Amino acid sequence: MEVLEEKEEEEQTEGEELKALEISDNLQDVEMKVSVEQVSVPSDVPDFDWSSIDTSQLPSSYKTNSPKEKKLLHIADHFFQQYTHLCPDRKLLFLHPVNECGVEKFVSTTVRPTLLPYTELYHWDGCASFVSDYLTMEPLKSPITPPSSLYSPTTILKYQKGNCFDFSVLLCSMLIGAGYDAYCVHGYATHEICSLDETLKLCPLLRKPQEVPKEGMKKKSNKYRVKPPPDLQSKFELQQEAKKAAETEAAQKNKEREEEKVTEVEKPKRDPLYGLRVHAWVLVLSGKREVPETFFINPFTGNSHSTMDEHFLGIESVWNHRNYWVNMQDCWNGCKDLVFDLGDAIRWEIMLSRSNKPLQLLSDAEEEKELSDRDTDDMEKEEEDMSFDMPPSWVAPIQISPREFETRCSQGRKVILYKKAKLEKWAPYLNGNGLVKRLTVYADLDCAEVVEVREWFKNREDMLDMREVNKQTQLTTEYFSPGHLLGLKAHTYTSLEPETEHTMEFYNEARVDGLQKRVENYNEMTEYFVGRDDFLHVRHMEFGKSGKKIHLASTRTDINSRPIVQIKECFHRNLEKPADEDVAERIFLITEETIHLTYHLKDKYITASKKDFFKAADRDRKGNEIVMTPEMCITYQAGSSEKDKKLLHLYKALQQLTEEEKQLKQQVRQSEAEVLNILKIRENEETAVKLTVSIYNTERNEKRRQQFEVMKNTMEAELLGQEEQDLDYLAPFLIQIGHRKKMTKGQALRVRDDCLTDLKHSLIDKANIIQARFEKAVEELQKKDQWFQENHNQLSAEEEDDFLTCCSEIAFRIHILALRLNREKQRAPQKYLALEEKLRKDPRLAEYLGHA
16 A cells, blocks of 8 residues: 555656646747747837946946945855755845946845935825836846846936836835935736736726715614605606616616627737736835825826736845845735735745844834844844844935936936826926826827827916816817916816907905806806895896997906806895895896896795886986885785885886996906906917926026125125225234334335235134145044944944945035135135225325325
């Protein structure tokens, strides 16, 4: 029995080995095919020869390895040997590729944590957006193997190009500098992610926000509850509504089926390298910077993804500036089942065992405790502990100038193709009209028929923020930021010609009349108000055919005198008045000379009180005044009439309404003139677009820069003149001769020479003091540099950062002293000549020296 079991086991092992050999042969065939085939590079990405870049000006840390870095490479090779022995079927690790100078560098030392001085880069989404916009994507030479080189973030920023590993290292450096618990990831992803193919994805600007379903409140049953009122709804109407709902649901299902068919057609073809394509991205763990949940960032797009995203198919390793971890979990289900607890030694194999738990996962107090515990353990077990600290980064400090940060995209422009959409981005001030972003929506996948165009603007003097143009209806909608000359908030139109359809929205807080919206076409105009003292909220006007032009004194332009047919006003409830005296609606029928008043409903009433006034001429044909008659006013009082209105009261009400009608006509004409004025101003603004420049932007604001220079020079001259005016330069030398009212020519010459000699000595002494301080600072910096060369192998990353900070302070002091020294050398001859001229013209010496 034992012999049979042994034979069966041998047969199983042989079968497994044969399967493994077949799989490995298939993988080798795929690798051979990929190596032979050319990688499909987008046509708009030009080839760049990285071997031609200039490395002569790079620091020495780029070209050589320190003893500590050499020891780290030795540890990495030993770790790699153990890994390949224990996991022979796993892919090769990405440990120490060569940099731009051809020197092997460990990947963790390529990460350079940096916090850049821009508010937008204090948050992960700003960093990710900047990296994706600033750099141009280059595909890997072989899509199934990691690159053989990894350049420094400074070089990548200089040439604005890189592959996914270059993108990830730069983004990770910025995120760690901003305080995030970020890691670079070496793994596998789908073809769409690896090749930056967004043509099958919906543009983020077109995604609708997800509606949160509202859970209905469950009413608790109570047998003592009040009996509900009877249902007075019509059963026939309910049946009709249910029938319409069923038809709508059926149409929605048919639409969904058609969309599913379209999506099936639009699905990408099967990828023969599915699961083998190498990709690098960034992992951000929860904890620091109040990140609630762990997530991925695709550096190519700058978008965040859940760790459950099906486009990320597996992880080989992760690293940051302190350590390197190898994933020991099975990725058969992609990254969905992975646990990102890097302190778990079973799931993650750590390379440098000293920090077997990432410091970023700990709070500040726990981190200090962990550091103190490590220090005590090191003191007690110094001989047994064979751990090793990660050497500091060899990369120079990452710097981005304000102009580079503002320009963002390569050449100032970037184009992204999405599903049935195209997104274009520009740097600010690159376009004369302030255009910074444009989204074009198409009706088909071939992007041939344009449906809609959205444009975003910045720095416009007219405060235009966004414009939407519907190409099918030719409807244009413009959105304005607060601060427009006329208080515009939005403007919808098909043409800027007058008496066409316009919808204007205003910032009602910036207007005295509280106008919020105005809708106008050829025959009608409707105005909506907010927060008025008279409780008016709607005014509707109807017009007849245009007549002759008239001119209003308070307006800028002539308008066509469209006859006003009707004016209708609606009012909110004024609680200070009784309901039957508070007007809810009034209609002025101009052509019929009739006024209709409708009052608010009283409590427990279903009809409202009404009054209809019929105007008559003030005088008849004979010139006699027409007396108010009961037929001129028809009144309906809801409920029993408490008191009848006398004719005198009705006559006064009619006179007041007639006067208000005249004022309303004038207001309508002013509204028409305002519309024409707005259209004219908008046309002028679009014809000659003006961009605003901040007074703090001295590069572009040339006028402000010149004013600042003039003001600075004037202030310096005034201060210098004030100091010289307050100082009596002859007083110390006149004391020596006893303040004599009269002196000889020899005494005057001696006073002049002594004064000039004293100034000369003081200028030389001042320059010598600055020179001595300068030489002392240079000597201190040289001593610091010599000490660092002797002890840098023994320094930790924190100690090296402190040292570099100290050196930078000394270097800044040297720079300031050098500037002061040069300035004193330039000003000394000018001061000497100026004093000599003043002495020549001084009335106390001119008399004796013959210089009257």
